[in-house]
Amino acid sequence: MNIMKREMKANLKSLIIWSIGVLAMVIAGMGKYAGMNGTGQTMNELMAEMPKSLQAIMGTSGFDLATALGFYGLLYLYLIVMASIHAVMLGANIIAKEERDKTAEFLLVKPVSRAQVISMKLLTAFIHIVLFNLVTLFSSIIIVERYAEAVTVTEDLSLLMSGMFLLQLIFLLLGSAVAAVYQKSKKASVISTGILLVLFILSILINMTENIEMLKYLTPFKYFEAATILNKGNLEPVFLLLSVFLILAFTTMTYRFYQKKDLNL
Amino acid sequence: MNMYLHELKAYRKSTIIWTLSLIAIVVLFMSLFPAFSRDAEDFMKVLEGFPEEFKKAIGLSFDTLATILGYFSYAFLYIKLCGAIQAMNLGLSIFSKESRDKTAEFLFTKPVTRTQVMTAKLLACFTSLILTNLAFILAVFGTVSMVKTEEYSGQALLMISGSLLFLQLFFLGLGVFLAVLLPKVKSVITISLGTVFAFFMMGMISSSTDDEALRYFSPFNYVNDYYIIEHLRFESSFLLVGAVIIMMSVLTSFLVYRKKDIHSI
Numbered sequence: 001m002n003i004m005k006r007e008m009k010a011n012l013k014s015l016i017i018w019s020i021g022v023l024a025m026v027i028a029g030m031g032k033y034a035g036m037n038g039t040g041q042t043m044n045e046l047m048a049e050m051p052k053s054l055q056a057i058m059g060t061s062g063f064d065l066a067t068a069l070g071f072y073g074l075l076y077l078y079l080i081v082m083a084s085i086h087a088v089m090l091g092a093n094i095i096a097k098e099e100r101d102k103t104a105e106f107l108l109v110k111p112v113s114r115a116q117v118i119s120m121k122l123l124t125a126f127i128h129i130v131l132f133n134l135v136t137l138f139s140s141i142i143i144v145e146r147y148a149e150a151v152t153v154t155e156d157l158s159l160l161m162s163g164m165f166l167l168q169l170i171f172l173l174l175g176s177a178v179a180a181v182y183q184k185s186k187k188a189s190v191i192s193t194g195i196l197l198v199l200f201i202l203s204i205l206i207n208m209t210e211n212i213e214m215l216k217y218l219t220p221f222k223y224f225e226a227a228t229i230l231n232k233g234n235l236e237p238v239f240l241l242l243s244v245f246l247i248l249a250f251t252t253m254t255y256r257f258y259q260k261k262d263l264n265l
Numbered sequence: 266m267n268m269y270l271h272e273l274k275a276y277r278k279s280t281i282i283w284t285l286s287l288i289a290i291v292v293l294f295m296s297l298f299p300a301f302s303r304d305a306e307d308f309m310k311v312l313e314g315f316p317e318e319f320k321k322a323i324g325l326s327f328d329t330l331a332t333i334l335g336y337f338s339y340a341f342l343y344i345k346l347c348g349a350i351q352a353m354n355l356g357l358s359i360f361s362k363e364s365r366d367k368t369a370e371f372l373f374t375k376p377v378t379r380t381q382v383m384t385a386k387l388l389a390c391f392t393s394l395i396l397t398n399l400a401f402i403l404a405v406f407g408t409v410s411m412v413k414t415e416e417y418s419g420q421a422l423l424m425i426s427g428s429l430l431f432l433q434l435f436f437l438g439l440g441v442f443l444a445v446l447l448p449k450v451k452s453v454i455t456i457s458l459g460t461v462f463a464f465f466m467m468g469m470i471s472s473s474t475d476d477e478a479l480r481y482f483s484p485f486n487y488v489n490d491y492y493i494i495e496h497l498r499f500e501s502s503f504l505l506v507g508a509v510i511i512m513m514s515v516l517t518s519f520l521v522y523r524k525k526d527i528h529s530i
Contacts, residue, residue, distance in 0.1 A: 014455070021463070028470045078466075085462070089455060101451065189454050201290060201343065208297050 003112070003120040007094060008127070015128050018086045019135040022079065026136070029075040030143050033068060055207075068147035069156055072140065073226035079136060080164050080221065084196060087129050087168040091175025092192045094121045095258065096185035104263050114259045122176060122254070129168040137161040156230060163224030163235055166243045170220050171196060173250035180258040217242065268372075268382060272359060272389035280393040283351040287344055287397065288404040294340035295408040298333060302414050305331035333409060333417050334425070338490035341425060344401075345432055345485055346465055352394060352433035353457035356440025359386050360522070361450035369527045379523045387515070390437055398430045421494050428488040428499075435484045435507055436461065438514035445518040445525060481506055 095118070098104035107117065137157060144153050174195065179188035203221035206212055216222040223239035309331060360383075363369040372382065405426045409417070440457060444450055468485035480486050480503070487503040 017459070021466075025466060028466075032470075082462070085458065089458070093452060093455070097451075189452060193454060193458065197347070201293070204343075205293055205297065209300055 001120075003107075003117060004124050007121055007124040011090065011094070011124070011128055014086075014090075015131060018082070018132060022082055022132070022136050023139045025078060025082065026075065026139050026143050029078070030068070030072070030147055033071040033147060067151070068144050068149075069151070069153050069230065072144050072153075072157075072160075073230055076160055076164075076226035080167055080224075081200060083129075083132060083136065083164050083168050084171040084220075085193065086132060087125075088171040088175040088192045088196050089189050090125050090128060091172040091177075092179045092189040093175075094125050095176045095179035095254070096188040099185035099264050102265065105265055108263070115255060118176075118180075118255055118258055122173075122251075125172055125176070126169075129165070129172055133161055133165045133168065136164070156233075159229055159233070159235070160224075160226060163229055166235075166240070166247075167220055167224060170243055170246050170250070173247055173254060177250040177253040177257070180254045180261060183262070183264065185264060220246070266385075268377070268385035269389050272386055273392060276355065276359070276389065276393055279355075280397060283347070284397045284400045287347055287351075287401050290344055290347065291340065291401070291404050292408050294343075295337070295412050298336055298412045299414070301336060302331065302333070332494075333413050333415070334421055334494050335491070337405075337409065337422065338425060338494070341429075341490060342485075345429060346461070348397075348429050348433050349436045349461045349464070349485070350457060351397070352436040353440040353461055354453055355390050355393065356437040356442075357444045357450060357457050358440075358453045359390055360441055360444035360518075361447075361453065364449060364528050365451070373527065379525075380519065383519060383522050387441070390441075394430065394433050394437065398427070398433070401429060402426050418494075418497065421497055424493050424497070424499070425488075425490050428490075428493075431488065431504075431507060432484060434511050435487075438511040438518075441518045442514040445522045449528070484510075 098107050108114065140157050140161070141154055144157065171192075175189070175192040178192040178195070179185060182188050182191060199219040200221055202215065203219045206216055206219070206222060220243070223243060224235055229235060363372055373379070402423070405422065406419075409422060439460065443456065443460070447456075450456060464483055465485055467479070468483035471479035471483045472486055484507060487507045488499060492500060
C-alpha cells in the first residue's frame with residue numbers, strides 16, 4: 001500500500017501536465033471545426049472522390065466531416081498517440097526508475113516480494129491511465145456536445161475512449177515488459193518510445209497503400225480506428241481479442257522477467 | 266580535444282541509429298510516391314469541378330501537394346518531428362549526464378575550465394548533427410531522383426531538407442538551455458518528448474489557423490516548405506527569430522553553466 005501511495009504521488013505531476021495537454025488538444029481541435037463549419041457538405045463530396053493515399057495524408061478517411069462527431073474522429077488519432085506515449089513512458093519508467101535512480105536496493109530489501117512490488121506499481125499505473133482516459137472522455141463530451149447541436153455524442157465518445165483505453169493498456173504493459181526484460185534499465189523508456197514511433201509510422205504507411213494491408217495486425221494503432229468504430233458502432237472483435245492477448249502476454253512477461261532480473265546496482 | 270572525442274564516441278551509436286531511422290523514413294515514404302502520384306492525377310481532374318473559395322477553405326494547395334516536392338514536404342513533417350527529438354535529446358543528455366551518472370566530480374577536477382567543457386560538448390553535438398544531416402540530404406537526393414516522375418527543382422529540395430539542420434539547432438539549443446537551467450534531469454526522454462510534442466502541436470494549430478503571430482511560437486513552421494517551393498527562398502523574419510533564439514539559448518547556457526552548482530553525489 002505504501003508503494004502505491006508513493007508512486008501515485010511521484011507520477012502525479014506528469015499526469016496533470018499530460019491532462020492539460022490533452023485538454024488543450026481537444027479544445028484547439030474542435031475550435032478548428034467551428035472555423036471550417038459550413039464547408040462540411042462540399043467537403044464530404046470531395047472526400048468521397050479522394051483516393052485513399054490522399055485521404056491518408058489529410059487524415060480524413062471515412063469521416064462525415066459535416067458533423068462535430070465526424071470531425072472529432074480526425075482528432076482521435078492525435079489523442080490516441082498522446083495517450084499511448086503517456087502510457088508507454090509511464091510503464092517503462094515506473095519499473096526502470098528504481099535502477100536508474102539507484103533506489104532498487106532500498107526498495108527490494110523491504111519485506112515485499114518482487115511480484116508484490118510489480119503489482120503495486122502496475123496498479124498505480126493502471127489508475128493513472130484510467131484518470132487520463134476519464135479526463136479525455138469528459139473534456140471531449142463537454143466540448144463536442146457544444147458543437148454537436150442536439151445530437152447525443154456520449155455513447156459514441158465512450159466507445160472511442162474504450163478503444164483508446166485498450167491501447168493505453170497495451171502500451172503501458174509494453175513499456176513495463178521492456179523495462180523488465182532489458183538489462184540496461186536506463187534505456188528502457190527510450191526503447192519503448194522507439195517501438196511506439198515505429199508502430200505509429202507503420203500505421204501511417206498502411207493507410208497510404210493497400211499492398212501492406214496485412215500488416216495491420218502488427219500495429220495497435222490500426223486496431224481501433226475512429227472511422228470503423230463510428231461507422232459500425234462497436235469495436236472489432238478480432239482486434240479486441242488480439243489486444244487482450246497482447247495485454248496478457250506483456251503482463252506475464254513483466255512478472256516473469258522482473259522476478260529473475262539481475263538488477264544493475 | 267579529449268573531451269570532444271570522448272563525447273563523439275559516447276554518442277556515436279545513438280547518432281548512427283537516429284541517422285538510419287531518418288533515412289528509413291525517407292525511403293519508406295518516397296517508395297510510396299509512384300502510387301500516390303497516379304492517384305493524385307486522377308483526383309486533380311475531380312477537383313477542377315469545385316469552386317475556388319472551397320479549395321482555399323480546406324487550406325491545401327493540391328497543385329503543390331501532388332508534385333514530388335509537395336509530397337516530400339508532407340513526409341518531411343514526420344522527419345522534422347524525429348529530428349527535433351534527436352537534437353533535443355542530445356543537448357539535454359550531454360549536459361545533464363555528468364550529474365546524473367555521478368561523473369561530474371571526475372570531470373571538473375581536471376585542469377579545464379567549465380567554458381572549455383561546454384565548448385567541447387557543444388562542438389561534439391554540432392558535429393554529430395552535421396553528420397546526420399549530410400547523410401540525410403544524400404539519402405533524400407538519392408531516393409527522390411529514383412522515384413521522380415518529372416523534373417523538380419534541386420535547389421528547393423536542398424533548401425527544404427537543409428532546413429532540418431536549422432530546426433535541430435533550435436532544439437539543441439533548447440535542450441542545452443533546459444539541461445543547464447534545471448537542477449537535475451532524471452529522465453531525458455520525458456522532458457524532450459514533452460517539449461517537442463508541445464511545440465509540434467502548437468505548429469499544427471498555428472498552421473491550421475494561419476495565425477502569423479502564433480507562428481513565431483512554433484519552430485516547426487519557421488520554414489514553410491510550400492513557400493520555398495514557390496519562391497525559392499526562406500522567409501527572413503522567421504529565420505532571424507530562430508537564429509536569435511538559438512544564440513540566446515547557447516549564450517545564456519554558457520553564462521549559467523560557468524557558475525552552476527553541480528551536485529557530485
